[in-house]
Amino acid sequence: MAGSAEEDLIQRVLDLLGCLDRAAFLRRVAAWHESLGFGAMATRPEKVSRWKRGVRPDRCTETAMAAMLGVPTDQVRALGWPHWLRVALDADQVLLTAPWTPAGALTALDHLGRPDTMDRRAALFTGGALAATTLANWAAASPATAVLTSGRPRVTDRSAALIDARLTALRQLDDEIGSAETYALARAELSSITTVLRTRSYSEPVARQLFATAAEASRICGWCAFDSGDTAVAERHYMAAARAAASAQDPIVTANLFAFWAMARYSDHDTSGALDYADEALRNARRTGSPRMIAMIHARTARAHAKSGDLRASRRAEAAAFTAYDNAGRPEDEPACVYWVSRAELHSWAANNASDLHDPRRALTHYAAVAAPRDETYDGDAYPRSRALRLSREADVHLSLRDVEVAVHTADQAVRAMGGVTSARGTTVLTDLRTKLRAHQHLPEVREFLDRTV
Structure with a gap:
């Protein structure tokens, strides 16, 4: 619904500031407006109502609001109204404002390790403008270097390789049991890698390999969240993964990450x-x-x-x-x-x-x-989720061509293929297909399928 994003964000900012009503919020913005040399600002309550309906504040008012909330000007320009308001909210700020350095990457990864700080109500402010900003920051990021601190255990090449091997197993486990269960395991793996990066010593090559595994673990988390229907969480994992990949300077990890992020975007x-x-x-x-x-x-x-x-x-x-x-x-x-x-x-x-x-x-x-x-x-049996999605979509195509009998037969194969694999995408596609089939429930085979797949 038009204006819903603006209304939600503005209300959350009011809550953050402890403003009980719109007038109190406007008085604070007006004070910043004047302090920046823009003169007096009208504080009529209907101004906030217009913002909530999607009307963008004028440039001076927006600048004053950003200064009040501590949001950098470049973020205001890159994200646009109302998305930059999210930078002021603790749940999102770290992922955008941390420096593109190994230390900044660790800060972002630590943030993801605290699920209570992750705001699941809104998608991470993505789009063409932010994509361009992210890619520019990624290209200019600082690569990882050695951390040789006395008294810390040393991470060997073999240890880093073993961590990478665990990610290979996670990717294949996702094929077998689905995204919901794999997400929890990937989160635990990501937390473990982050702890190693924070508490151990390592050479520069090992540092880059560890950041590469952190990026891939976060990418796996993002994919699992996306496949489970939680795009907001997926976007956050992809942002943290981009920071870790920038520190790793690894083309394989980077290519894979941005390919999956592209899927979330389209x-x-x-x-x-x-x-x-x-x-x-x-x-x-x-x-x-x-x-x-x-x-x-x-x-x-x-x-x-x-x-x-x-x-x-x-x-x-x-x-x-x-x-x-x-x-x-x-x-x-x-x-x-x-x-x-x-x-x-x-x-x-x-x-x-x-x-x-x-x-x-x-x-x-x-x-x-x-x-x-x-x-x-x-071997479709090795990838039951992909096979189920494909068969569901194929059934939909047959239905669009009014070949109802083949559509039902193919849909039945999709249900059997999914088995016990968890995937919100697969469930959604099948649900949409069932909805379309109800128009043909006068046919016995359709009624039987609908009854069997309740």
Whole structure:
């Protein structure tokens, strides 16, 4: 609803300041307005009402408000109204204002370790402007250096490698049991890595490897939160991961992070931010030389364009994804984080693009290719969540073509594929499909499916 974000944020700022009414808040802003040399400011209560409805304050009033709340001018410009108000709220401030240094990265990671400070009510102020600011800060960030403090235990190369191996297991565990359970395990892993960074000594190469594992652990947390339907928490983990990745200066971790962040952005209808992150992901992926990673990022770009209705750009990025994948070798010869990328997965994404671009016949062509991919054997049982999502979306395509019997059969396969894997995305897609099927509940097979899947 228009104005709801403004109303919520302004009320939270009033609560933060202890202002019992709008008049008290306006008197405080007016005092800052005058102290900055802007002269007297009107304090009629309807001014706050207009702000809550989405009317932006004039430049002088906004500057006075930012000064009162201690929000830097560059954050006001980058985030825009009303999003910069969140910087004044303790839950979000650290993630935006901490310096882009190893110490700043640790501050952000520590913040995520305190769940009571994480504000789940609002999405982290993202969008094209913040994406550009984040990427500029990332490029100028300070890399990690050695920490050689006497009396502290030393972290060896082997210890850092063992930590990294645990993240490999977490990624695969997410495939098996789903995001809700894996999130708790990833949070614990992230907390452990942060503690090691704060309390141990290590060489510069080990420092960078530890920050890389911290970034990937936070990225896994972000993905799990996103798949569980909690985009606000996902965004916070991605922001902290970006800071850790900047300290690590690791192109694999960076490319993977920004690729997943791009997915969160286009899923939230922010094509500009998604494409900015995908571009940065691709620049880093090319440094890795990994065809699977490059293909995956081209596919993310294609999804962003499809979401915005740009057929030509989506098809171009889609073709680039398949071309890159033609050079892929064995999964074990590429970065561990892209083990799941396959030609079948690319076809599944291409089918989603076709659906978003209102071309159901083309979508079915790609779904058929998933079942018989070229040059590889696709084990759908190893990825039950992906298989369930694909089958649910395929059922939706059949339904759009009025092939109700096939739609029900495919939907039934999706339900069986999901099994005990937790995924809010999978549940949402199936729920939407059930809603559409109710229009056909006069058919026996539809009634039976609806009754069986209550």
